Amino acid sequence: MIRDDLVSALAAALAAVGVDPPDKGIQLERPARREHGDWSSNVAMMTAKKAGRNPRELATELAERLRADPPAHVADVKVEGGGFVNFHLAPSWLHAVLGDIVEAGDDGYATHTIGTGERVMIEFVSANPTGPVHVGNGWFASYGDALGRVMERCGYRVQREYYVNDTGGQIRALGGSILARAKGEPVPEGGYASAFVKVLSSAYDGPDDVTAAGRWAAEHIVGFIRHQMEAVHIDYDEWYSQASIEDSEAVGETVALLADKGLVFERDGAMWLRTADFGDPRQERVIRKADGDYTYLAGDLAYHRNKFMVRGFDRVINVWGADHHGQVASLAAGVEAMGIARDRLEIRLGQMISLTSGRMSKRAGNAVDLDDLVDEIGPDAMRLLSLLNSIDQSVTIDLDKVRSESKESPVYYVQYAHTRIASIGRVADERGVVRRPLESVDLGLLQHERELEVLRSLSELPDVVLLACTERAPHKVATWVRELADRFHGFYHDCYVMGEGIDPELTQARLWLVEAARVGFKVGLDLLGVSAPESM
């Protein structure tokens, strides 16, 4: 790797001038501006003060030594700005990248091993089965699934799970709504007045019992949610029923586990968990109410005991909306109280998704069902659109705009680039142009700025994937793939692969460039769960 070569060359130069490397190690970054070279280091500025040196002078000295014995591909080393050491590389470094990409291929390029086979569960969406999931849920669905794909590419073994809240007060409220509707009565206070529930109620022929009706309805609704998820190509490994936990001994066993640790006490007829030693500002939480029912927390702790101690996941990532922030401290404390290391549970809070018409609410009935939007714009547009934002950003969706722009959606911009690649392949076949083996092709002919820009983007993909993984930020892949499309369209426009006046040797080199770009699009789009069509 070129980066490693440059870092060790810098380390050697630093040692030669008698300056200790910075505590954080030698950093190398890609400058934002082309004129600052291909790779840039700030070592001189980092170390100058401690070494009692002037940063620019130190940088100049380093540059001189590096120029005297330059690492491979280094054309020039310049000192710019306040003391940056900038490496200006020959295009040959990008030709080497091209070789790496096509050799690694779709399954190998931009893979990492940092996950070391760790088993991680990502639980996401888990919306209550009281109605179809809406567009906001869809945003989190894209996130959770793409995060899983990114982590898989980094060596994690990922399980995707949907926690089905098919018990408790809201299920009884749902059952009450079903029963009322079935009898032609108005939906009771706090019930679910949606059209979906109304339609569902006409099919109910079970007992006149809110719990039975609620569970029946929830089961049907989960079936529909599953269908909605399939429509955006999300395939959960497990739909885990909360009722199954509560129906089993799991909650009692969990409470017993905590009681054994001396953390459970009774007061006012209720059972409490002492959470003070585990970072919970509230210090104590009710786990069993005075009426004898366990609280949601107790069930949730049992569920997490199941995730960690029964099913043995090394790491659990819960993707929650910011409106569940209030649950974080109690769950994290309870999990730690069970003796599970705190860093094994990650809770990613996504900011709220709203429509320009206001916040979506299932009860209020102003939510837009995910499948309705997907029917209009397609699953690929839905997924790319939702992955263009960080989940740390609260987003406002203008549905009218999304619909009207669907023809110029970023997803088509990216997919169109991929179809152009396929098209080049088809035309090559028609014209009998055969791509020769890479070893016999002179990649050195790739000198056009458009060509180099494509290769620069491709060279960044491994870093992007790694960062997307460690920061749990799959949207970085979306941003990257759009940039690759931008550069590929530029190349396509200015650099004909075949045609009049194109040297056959250049055609060969460009065919390999196109193949490398194809790998980039394939990898990037796969990570996002977006299809890579051959034609549109």
Added chain:
RNA sequence: GCCCUCGUAGCUCAGGGGAUAGAGCGUCGGUUUCCUAAACCGUGCGUCGCAGGUUCGAAUCCUGCCGGGGGCGCCA
């Protein structure tokens, strides 16, 4: 009141210690005998909420304030 989170171009958002802060949409104009114009090129667009602090360097980290959103149940 306390806690969390966000505030970047007209709009939707990237960038989250590094050099002159970016993209898409929207505005206006241009490009096609050749691999699909779902494309390309040009054009304008900013007190990075405000004020301090840390740093060689802050949109980025810290503190306070302002503004938006969310949360503070023996609900789930």
